[in-house]
Amino acid sequence: MSGYTIDEARRIAINCASSYKSSLEDKQFIIIYRDKDTNMIKHIEVVFLARNYQHLTGLNMIDEAGKLLDHHSEFFYKKCVEKKLSCDEIVMRMDGTTQLKLEALPAITKFTSITKIVAIPNDATNEYRAFRILEQNGFIKLKEGVEDSLSASVDDIEEYVVPLEIVELDSAQIIPTKDDYDFFITNTNKALEAGIDSAKLFSEGADSPYANMIAVRSEDADNPAIKALVEALLDEDTQKFIEEKYDGAVIPVK
Incomplete structure (x- = not known):
């Protein structure tokens, strides 16, 4: 691990602030991961706010006398975004966590650029249902009018909000090959038949037209x-x- 100088820490905080603002600020994400102890797929929901950025850097603000300033997280973030943060306004934490956080910060602010792979059913009805779930949960935006037809293909995706590679498969092949993807969408009955009951991230609501x-x-x-x-x-x-x-x-x- 590198031992950053205060000037290097300042530059990392300023450089990463622009990525944080454009890719993360005020956005909510579902982060999917595999628990290394249980080997189960789990998830957490996180939201990135302006006031969270200082915590991610591990830096503290100080006044002219060197006294720590509390409750200045949004001011710290604003100075980073505007590239006005100076070395005499910040200090590193004595417990060494600043170095660890600065090591991780560039990857955190760019994690949305990592393409996720999702498997979905390729039959007309269920493919549209899968696209609707992806849209409702902030992964994609479908073209206008698709909802009226109740059918869709990848050509009907207007925007990939999150970098996504969509793999279209026969529904019977999705669960047997699920470890090849970051996540998958399948029918409830297939998930229940496979004994999958703990990895649900999102699903159709009670207003689904497919009751x-x-x-x-x-x-x-x-x-x-x-x-x-x-x-x-x-x-x-x-x-x-x-x-x-x-x-x-x-x-x-x-």
Whole structure:
């Protein structure tokens, strides 16, 4: 690890501030990772604010007498962005964490430039559903009018908000090859069949147009068996069982 001088620390803080402002400031991200102890896929949600930047540098601001200044994080960030931070305004922390943070800072401010790989189903219906999930969670923007058609392909992506490589696969091949991708999108039933219940990052909401429906012929509208089925599905005990059994993977009828 390098032993940065105060001038080198100042230059790193100033240089990285522009990347932080353009790529991270006021943005929220889902960071996906594999736990090295359990080998399970996990995630955390993080948001980057102006006041967070100073903490990432590990630098403290001081006054003319050398006294530490508290609650000046946004002022520190503003000076970095405007390239006006001077060496006599900052000090490194005595515990050595400043050196560690300055080592990591350039990579942190540029992590959104790393392309993520996602696998999605390639059949017309589920591919559109996958694109909608990606759009709703801030990865892409679809072209106007796509929602009306309920179908989409990669050609209908107007903008990649996050660098993304999309791999289109037969839905049956996604889970067997899941370790080849940063994340994947698949149907709930396939995830449940594979015993996957702890790696869900996002899913369709209760307003999804792809809900299962009970449809009968007009002559069966008053069939006691059909009425009993509908009554059972609407029963509070049934809904509670579904919510507890599937932990949000299956949404009960309301």
